[in-house]
Amino acid sequence: MLFGFEWDTTNALTLALSILPILMVGLWVTLQATVLGFFVALVMGMVLAVLKGARSRLVSWPAYAVTEFIRDTPLLVQLFFLYYVLPEYGIVLPAFLTGALALGIQYSAYTSEVYRAGLEAVGHDQREAARALNLSRARTFTHVIVPQAIPRIIPAMGNYLVSIMKDVPVLSVVTVLEMLNVARIVGDRTFDYLVPLSMVGGIYLILTLVASSGVRWLDRNLPNQGIPLK
Amino acid sequence: MNDPIIRFDNVVKRFGDHTVLDELNFDIRKGEKVTIIGPSGSGKSTVLRILMTLEGIEGGVVHVGGEPLWHEHGPVGLVPASQAHLHRMRGQLGMVFQQFNLFPHMTVLRNITEAPVKVLGLGKAEARDRAEELLELVGLSDHAQKYPHQLSGGQQQRVGIARALAMRPNILLFDEPTSALDPELVGEVLNVIGQLSEEHDLTMLLVTHEMRFAREISDRILFFDQGRIVEEGSPAQLFTSPQRERTREFLGSELDRVLAV
Amino acid sequence: MTPHWIEYLPPLIEGAWVTLQLTVFSTFLGVVMAFLFGVGKLSHNPFIRAFSVAYIEVFRGTSLLVQLFWLYFALPLTGQAIGIDLRLPPVVAGVLALGLNIGAYGAEVVRGAIQSVHPGQHEAALALNFTPRQTMLGVTIPQAVPEMMPAFGNLAVQNLKDTALVSLISLGDMTFRAEQIRNFTQDSTVIYTMLLFMYFGMALVLTAIMRLLERRVGQWRPGKG
């Protein structure tokens, strides 16, 4: 029994059906971690992107170095670092928050590049035109550049959202009860890993296929000429 | 001897519902040098590409060297050609492309020896000798070890010609071989093609907008419009006294085009 | 008295050796898979195509850790049920999971690079009477490889990072060793800082090697020769 649901080990099918609600509880945690991690990645990535774009090398250079460092080190180790080191400095977070934070940090390295690439893809001539119209730098940024960058940024971010979801199982090592962890516990107790683990694989496959086609749909249907900020 | 080496027999070619060649008929004799002229989209490239087996056909029969190209003799009449048949037939033909299409990852020498070695089974040394002869013919002996991007367009196209010749084809197809070249490089390529036109055994089918050159080297000119041959004849006939209004119009516009450059 | 961190080095370096081997073997397996299924996805044979698509989607669509656990925990039970011994040693499970996973991502890279080769190249090859096989091996793939290299470089680093996950099936890689030391000494800050920098260093070296390779395979390209 887990989360109040009994399992039925008569055969593979009954087991599968009986543990589905249990896995759904885990899935709910997975989705929460995904969304929270994604949110952290969006914000932190934005910060990194701004720092990397700074005029002063004293600012941009360390930002580049930090991005590279984050990108080149494993999520698992970053997670361990946060989980064991933060408490030494008096910062004690629930495992779930630590995990979401680690996901966010890891993916901020990627999202910061998405922001930058999206902004840089808006052509030079657009900036020139804005200058010719005598728009201020700030207005050019908010009214010309950002609206055109958004349709490029959104699909790329969508892909990272899917990637984050696939990385959530790593959080199981710090006791977060996401879907894979739940499946393992079921396996440990029923001595049948095949059914729960295969189900997790299947559920992931469905989720990523749906999410990826959603991203492709966005990519096709976002207006090319840009989305104005209101 | 007088059997045509190429025969188009009511050939139909469609792209979707757009009919590009509409029951096309023509013959080319062995050793003949024939130039196809005509406005853009009239189907000139399509004719060459069908011969090179780059495009299939929807109707009629193409004969090369007395055999059907896109068909085989089955128990009852013609059946669509097998890959093996196409492979065998292709050996008679060579093609020179508008964009050269050299293999960028191979040296000039490798570009020329690769197919003779891999396809014809020639020894490395023999293929090399053959390539060096051909490089001399096209005036590029000093460039054997270079990569295509290190050559000018005119030089690349001359390598393209050498590469096609290395397979010893009976029929050589040229699809606008000088159209992608800067004007000052056109001459060197035309010179090489002109030289080849002296070869009695080689059948040449050329698509070009170089009217003066076509006039010099061709035995016969075919004027294409909308997938049909509107008029054909010797260069003297066709260029000096075209019979059809459409031909006169086209030659006039080509003249304007040349003068405008 | 020697600082503690020096004492941590020998076990970490032992672990680094395992990490390195895992990276090399699984990247190698991944490259093989990438070519097989990247080319397979472009095959004219519908069965080969469907199989390739299935492989790519399954391994990209499910999480690596799920795949690793499946191979390590679930596969032996399946074997038991049908009467064969499918218990994999952790190294084999690790290399298989990593290689199959990265291979699925690589397959898309290979497919994209092959499709980016100019159609004129295929026409030239056909006009010279190359067989489809000769064209693929002699013309298409050599031109596609330099196109793949930047993405392969990223995948190799990704793979290096992913090897950390095998510590979860008790393989003695760098992360596993660090975890052992931490259990023993509770010196988390020092150990994990060292561990992070060791991965970072390995990634930098790996990136440099991939850049060199990239330059080598693209020697014939304009502006590179």
Ligand SMILES: Nc1ncnc2c1ncn2[C@@H]1O[C@H](COP(=O)(O)OP(=O)(O)OP(=O)(O)O)[C@@H](O)[C@H]1O
């Ligand atoms: N792959 C294709 N798909 C669809 N239509 C095509 C294709 N190739 C050629 N066509 C069409 O077939 C017609 C004949 O094309 P073709 O290339 O033979 O003309 P062309 O006489 O060589 O013209 P140009 O002088 O511009 O090279 C054109 O209308 C062209 O748009």
Ligand SMILES: [Mg+2]
């Ligand atoms: Mg043409």
